[in-house]
Amino acid sequence: MFAAYDIAHLLAGLMLVTGFAMLYQDRISAVLTTFAVQAILLSCAVAWQAVAQNRPHLFITAALALGLKGLVIPYALRRMVLKLGMHREVEQVVGVAKAFILGLCLTALSFMLVLRVTVKADVFTREGLAMALAIILIALLMMITRRNAVTQIVGFMSLENGLILAATGARGMPLVVEVSVAFSVLIALFVFGVFVFRIRERFDSVDIEALDQVRGDQR
Amino acid sequence: MRDTIILLAGQFAQMMLVLLIAPLITGIIRRVKARFMRRKGAPVWQPYVDLSKLLRKESVIAENASWLFRSAPYAVFAFAWVAAALVPSFAAGLMFNWAADVVALVALLGAGRAILALAGMDIGTSFGGIGSSREMMIATLAEPALLLVFLTLALMAGSTRLPEIAGHFISTPPTVRISLALALVAFVIVALAENARIPVDNPATHLELTMVHEAMVLEYSGRHLAMIEFAAQLKIVTYLALIACLFVPWGMAPANAGPFAWFAGLLAWASKLCLGAVLLGAWEVSIAKMRVFRLPDFLGIAFVFAFLAILMAFVTRAVL
């Protein structure tokens, strides 16, 4: 029991650390590599849950995480990044230091929130959920602080890693495998979108006023 | 009564031991670096020779130096010695173990650093000033991380006193704890910064643009310089001993084990320290020094890791 917890905790914790590492990286290729590491860690974590909870079909999710997100997508994105010549530094809206401090605050917030709320749940669930929420919030932070289509995809995929971690941590949750497949389709579409439309930079921000001006919809 | 005497003797032995071993550790590091660079290198006892040479030499003092400049080396040495002597080495439960508190340790190290920085500015040369300001910048970033690392361990062990923390980790079955791993990484980064090692600072250069620690002590010579160098060597021993005590405490003689168990502990401790010195030497030759402006990012990593470590330790504590 304790050993089982320790391994789950280790893998989830390393995933969180890679989340922070992604905030730190300032080159797209480094971000992609870090993401691949996180996906492989996720795959290990899910496989461990499959063993610990005795739910063999979770291995499908683990395999998907490893194959698609750990290997294929990072490789494909890296090739495209090189082809489009955007492997240089990524413009960041806020600096690394601020992003780190925000990230730490978000991590603390999610731990406090989840641990307080899930008092009755079992060990795996509480631990997994706390880590997962932190990973999700860090990924959101990354999506906000980067102004580049590829890093945003990576941020979204990282967010999704957190979700899969949470879903597999919730003991006996049905449809997890199906949802992970659905997510994979979604991500494949994301990557496809970048490939087809060659979206280089993401258009500044989600601030609609800025976009209104592009559209001739300004005051 | 007899026990008290033994414990006092043990404590005294430890105080002398750190003094004895400190130049040797520095010698090993230099030797290892030299061998990795395909140089023959000076023998490992060279630092002893250097120290005695410096002690015999005349100390040249600038005209406008105040009493602070003259007394600082002794104060720095004293703080370093006390800090090094407090960290449990071969045995727990020695005479002054009650004082080996992590917060006190941080305060001792910080005090030495502050005095040195003041002395660096005392003469009024630009080198001293720039060295002090950089040293303080590094300190403001490294010290919070150091405290967080200590608090993480204290949270896990339930005590802020070093012997009890070590005892806790010896007595519990070894497990994979990510908090410990993160704390170790953070601690190593802090240790590199505090001891002015590569990639934060290069102890072997006097290049104007990059030096930090060396710039601060540039005006010192003779016995003053000997004191400061000795203090720096003691500081390395302190940090290596801290790693040995907190992260790999196995082999340390438990409290009330008696003098005979001490010898086994001593052997284990000395080998841990030597291994640490070899690793540090290998690390220093394998990477390059960082630009000063990258340092906040590098030390920021230590802070983030230490913070994550304490948060995760908190999760583990709350969940289990």
Next chain:
Amino acid sequence: MNLSIALVIAIPLVGAAILALVPGYRISAAGNVLAMLATFAAGVSLIFAPKGASDYFILDEVNILFIILNTLVGLTTSVFSASYIGHEIETGKLTPTLVRFYHAMFLGMMGAMNLALTANNIGLLWVGLELATLITVVMVGIYRTPAAIEAAWKYFILGSVGISLAFFGTILIYLAGQAALGEGLPAMTWSKLLESAAQLDPALVNLAFVFLLVGYGTKIGLAPMHAWLPDAHSEGPTPISAVLSGLLLNIALYALLRFKMIAAANPGAINPGPILVVMGLVSLIFAAFMLYMRRDIKRLFAYSSIEHMGLITFAFGMGGPLANFAGLLHMAMHSLTKSAIFFAVGHVAQAKGTQRMEDIRGLSVSHPGLAIGLAAGVIAIAGLPPFGVFMSEFLILTTTFARQPWLAVLVAFGLLVGFGALLWRLQEMIFGEPSEPSHKVEASYAPLLVHLALVLMAGLYLPGPVVTWFTRAAELLK
């Protein structure tokens, strides 16, 4: 799972698969209409199907109402698409292959929406909504202009983040259910969760509801999570704007309502009503003011959709049989009216070759038919009698006034602000010297007429059985 449910989901999905393979865009357009007609028939037949809940699917008055509305608007939009998209091929904005693709996607989206609406499993609900979102993303970007891709990308990112947060909320609800109902399927079955809502851990339910509110609220277009909505509406093909406003927003709201019911049935959890009231009110007033700054005709009506979704959310937040009744009615009226407006706007934009309102002048002279259609739609959505929107807004205001007079004042204020903006823009476009260029448009007025006739009828007289049905649905929503 009974046959009608199977048909409602399967007809569009199978139709989508077939259309994807059939060459020729004319055949696909016809096939789309046919498949939607069959789906609509299946949807109507749900009225006579036995109500009940299985592990995966559920049928009650509420979702039957949603499904009928969904399939009806889907049917008329497919008719509209047939003529509208044909024109896009003539002007060279789309290739025949893309049009074929468009029709297949349209059916796929309808199937996904119906899946979300019939789902009793909260995971399935999520999957259906995500699938529908994804398909609309592709359709928003179908013109492949930089602006369209940008809008699609933004919609994609914001929609995905929203839907991911909703999934986290779903996991939390499952955890709450797991403690009360045991591991596995029952803890994800909505009807069982509702039955044992009182035993769920209130703290978990609270946290889950926050995530679901932000997640599904993004898809509803509630301020401040609405940033994707105007872009997606203005850059996609007009039929998709109609479907987005008329249907997809409703379905996200439907999902949120299902969870609101669980939270409301738990005595320890925070009352979700006031939260919805505040968010609805903020969206309403914010969007009403934003209407004045718009220059693009489709963005104007996109903001109007935010305004009305805010009003509907507000009504459901007030709760109680009467407010829920008004909310449901307003939702139906808004869907019909707004899609009718987009039908008219689509033709107007084609006739004038622009979406900029400055360049659209004097429609009553150049295109009288379109002008009347647009005017009728805008007058309806602005809330003037004798249209149904007036009825539902009136109901919302009176029931609010009886309970919270101050809130009613705020709602009335927001509605009046929006009213002014809409009528101001309308008279500019309708009257005056006709602007150039001006093309002839062979508009299909049938969908527009059907919608406006229904809205008018609802405003003049609601048949007894319809009232009974809405009342029962409102009571179910509590």
